[in-house]
Structure formats: C-alpha cells, structure tokens
Amino acid sequence: MNYLHAYHAGNFADVVKHVTMVAIITYLQRKETPFRIIDMHAGSGRYSLTGREARATGEAEAGINRLFEDGNPLKPVSLSPDLDQLLQPYLSVISRLNPGTALDVFPGSPLLARHLLRPTDRLTACELRDTEFARLEKLFAGDRQVLTRHIDSWTGLKGLVPPDLKRGLIVMDPPYEQPHEFERALDAISTAVRRFPMGIYMLWYPIKARYLADRWAKSMAKRKPLLGVETILRAELYVRPPDNADQLNGTGLHIINPPYTLQRTLEDSLPVLQRVLQQAAPTQRFHKTLVELL
Numbered sequence: 443m444n445y446l447h448a449y450h451a452g453n454f455a456d457v458v459k460h461v462t463m464v465a466i467i468t469y470l471q472r473k474e475t476p477f478r479i480i481d482m483h484a485g486s487g488r489y490s491l492t493g494r495e496a497r498a499t500g501e502a503e504a505g506i507n508r509l510f511e512d513g514n515p516l517k518p519v520s521l522s523p524d525l526d527q528l529l530q531p532y533l534s535v536i537s538r539l540n541p542g543t544a545l546d547v548f549p550g551s552p553l554l555a556r557h558l559l560r561p562t563d564r565l566t567a568c569e570l571r572d573t574e575f576a577r578l579e580k581l582f583a584g585d586r587q588v589l590t591r592h593i594d595s596w597t598g599l600k601g602l603v604p605p606d607l608k609r610g611l612i613v614m615d616p617p618y619e620q621p622h623e624f625e626r627a628l629d630a631i632s633t634a635v636r637r638f639p640m641g642i643y644m645l646w647y648p649i650k651a652r653y654l655a656d657r658w659a660k661s662m663a664k665r666k667p668l669l670g671v672e673t674i675l676r677a678e679l680y681v682r683p684p685d686n687a688d689q690l691n692g693t694g695l696h697i698i699n700p701p702y703t704l705q706r707t708l709e710d711s712l713p714v715l716q717r718v719l720q721q722a723a724p725t726q727r728f729h730k731t732l733v734e735l736l
Contacts, residue, residue, distance in 0.1 A: 446617075451489035452502030452548045454719040455693035457509065458679050459615065459646050460554055461715065462695055462708065464532045466611055466642060467558050469701040476562035477609035480602055482595035483616050484552040484567035486577035492546045504681070507545060508718050509533060515540035521718060525711045531558060551613055552578070552588075559587055566602060570594050596630040603638035610638065614645045624658050628665055635669045635698065642699045649692035652684035652729075662696050663736040674736040675700040677708045681721040683728040696736070709733045 450456070470477050489495075491502045503513075509529065511517040518533045520526055535557040539547040549557070552567040559565060567582065568591040569575040575592045582588040591598065595616070603612070612634065616623050627645055635643070649655045659676050666674055680692035697704065712731040722728070 446495070447485040447550065448489050448493065448495035449499050450501050451496055451550070452491055452506040453499075453690075454501075454505045454679070454681050454721075455646070455648065455690065456548075457505050457719065458677075458693045458712070458715065459695065460532055460551065461528060461711070462677065462697070462704075463551060463555070463611075463613060463644065464558065465528060465704060465707055466644065466697075466701060467555065468531060469703060470609060470611065470642075471560065471563075473609075475609060476560070476564070476607050477611065478564040478566060478605040478607045479555045479559075480566045480568070480599075480605065480610060480612045481552045481555065482568050482599060482612065482614045484569045484574075484578055484590075485550045486569075486574045487550045487552045487567065487581045488577070489548045489550060490546055491548050492544075496548075502545075502548065504721050505719065506536070506548065510545060513545050514543050515545045516543060519718070522714050525714045528707065528711055551615060553581065555613075556582070556585070556588060561587075563587070564605075564607060565589070566591060566605070568593050568595050568598060568602075596626045599630045599634050600637065603634045603641060605638070605641075608640075610641045612641055612643045614643070616646075618648060624661070628661060631698065632665060632668060635671065639670065640699065642697065642701070645696045645698075647694045647696070648690050649678060649680065649684055649694050650687045650690060652692075655684070655692070655694055658694075659696075659736060666736060669698065671698055673700060674698050675705055675708075676732065676734050676736055677712065678732040679712050679716050679719070680728060680730050681716070681719050683722060683726060705733060705735070
C-alpha cells in the first residue's frame with residue numbers, strides 16, 4: 443500500500459482498529475496498576491477530515507461518519523446495547539474533539555489513547571517519517587505522560603520493551619509500503635515477546651485478497667511455539683468481497699496475549715459493526731467477519 447494516513451483517516455479500518463484498542467485499554471484499566479501504551483506507527487496523531495487529503499479519498503464517509511447521525515459528532519448512532527457500551531469511550535473522545543455539529547478533527551491512535559489514559563498511565567508514540575514526527579512532537583509538546591520517539595519501529599521496538607511499567611499494550615499499524623513488511627513485523631514481535639512476554643501486542647494488517655490474510659495467519663500460527671504465548675487472536679472485518687487486489691476490502695488484527703474477554707466481545711460486536719460499515723451491495727454474499735484463535 444502507498445500509505446500516508448491523512449488520506450485514510452477515519453476509514454472503516456481505523457474504526458475497527460480503534461474500537462479494539464479501546465476495548466483492550468478499558469480492560470487494562472480494571473486494575474489500578476498503571477500501564478504503558480507503545481504506539482509503534484503513530485503518524486501525526488491528529489487529522490482533519492475536511493482537509494485536502496481526506497477529501498481526496500472520502501473514506502471517512504464510509505467509516506467514522508456512519509457512527510454518528512448525519513455525521514454529527516454530538517449524535518452517536520445506537521446499534522446494540524453491548525456495542526453502544528463498547529463504542530461509548532471512543533465516540534466520546536471524538537465528540538470532545540468536535541464540539542460543533544460537523545465532524546472534522548479525527549484522532550489517530552496515539553491521540554485517542556492519550557484521551558483515555560489515567561493520570562498514572564503512560565504513552566510512547568513512535569514515528570519514522572520526518573514531517574509526520576514533527577507534527578506528532580508538536581501535538582504532545584509539554585505532555586509529561588507522553589514520550590515521542592523518532593525511530594524505525596521495527597529496529598527500535600527492542601529498545602522499548604520491557605517498558606518501565608509492568609503492564610503494556612504495543613500497537614503496530616505499519617504502512618505496508620515495503621515488501622515483506624509482515625515478516626519484519628513478525629521478527630520484531632518475536633524479539634519483543636522474549637523481552638516482554640506479558641505484554642499485549644496488537645498488529646494491524648490490510649486485506650485486499652483473502653488468500654494473503656490466510657497466509658499471514660499461518661505464518662503467525664507457526665511462530666506461536668517460538669513466542670511461547672498461550673493465545674493469539676485473529677479478528678477480521680470485510681466491507682466487500684476480498685477478491686479485488688486493487689482496493690482495501692477488509693481489515694485485520696492479530697492480538698497476542700489478548701484479554702480473556704476480547705474474543706467474545708469481538709464475536710458479538712464485529713457482525714453488528716460490519717452491517718454499519720458494509721460497502722458492498724446487500725445482495726452480495728461473502729464471509730463478513732472472522733474471529734478465531736490461532
């Protein structure tokens with residue numbers, strides 16, 4: 443993918459990734475013990491949905507906008523009692539960032555995470571691109587709970603784990619611009635898990651063709667014995683049949699050491715969310731969500 447996130451901010455993949463991340467953070471906050479979130483591909487952290495890049499693709503219209511009535515950030519839609527409860531922290535952050543009746547400011551994962559932190563929790567936000575990092579650094583300037591790092595995430599992850607706090611969530615949202623990016627991610631994760639085996643690792647991946655998602659799942663499953671972890675969760679949502687390699691048809695997550703409640707949460711929530719985010723014609727039949735243990 444040729445991936446500068448400003449073009450894709452607020453799309454359906456962002457929604458699924460953010461909702462899952464919020465579910466994990468909410469779970470971690472059940473205990474008083476503080477934790478650190480490490481965002482390995484933070485981008486600039488904040489995006490304008492009315493800016494040139496977002497308007498060029500219009501992807502937010504079929505993503506985050508569908509979770510609000512007529513795109514009004516003060517009017518979240520009601521989908522189901524369980525999903526409404528799951529979405530509430532996420533949509534509340536977006537509403538606070540957009541006090542008017544038009545949706546413009548969209549939080550990337552680091553800004554979303556920052557709004558959800560308790561005073562004792564911490565965030566490390568990493569970004570490689572110079573321009574994106576400059577915006578990220580400015581966004582969190584003077585914030586004592588946030589540490590920004592201008593690094594290559596795959597080579598730099600080893601130096602960030604184990605974190606100073608005993609618990610942690612590592613969020614990985616690479617651009618997949620380079621060949622073998624998924625394999626690089628697996629190598630970095632393998633090294634990190636040896637150093638921080640109790641961490642929660644969330645790796646996002648785009649899905650164009652389903653066979654590639656299946657291939658990546660097999661690669662992750664083969665690594666499981668070497669990682670020495672008990673649970674790896676695969677979660678996917680499709681908005682179109684995954685048979686066109688020229689467009690993003692689905693979004694996936696591999697979650698290592700997921701909270702024990704997360705599988706059931708996603709099994710219940712993703713089908714409801716998929717019906718809201720679906721872009722295919724209602725008559726098209728395809729496997730729309732997948733939640734399984736590897």
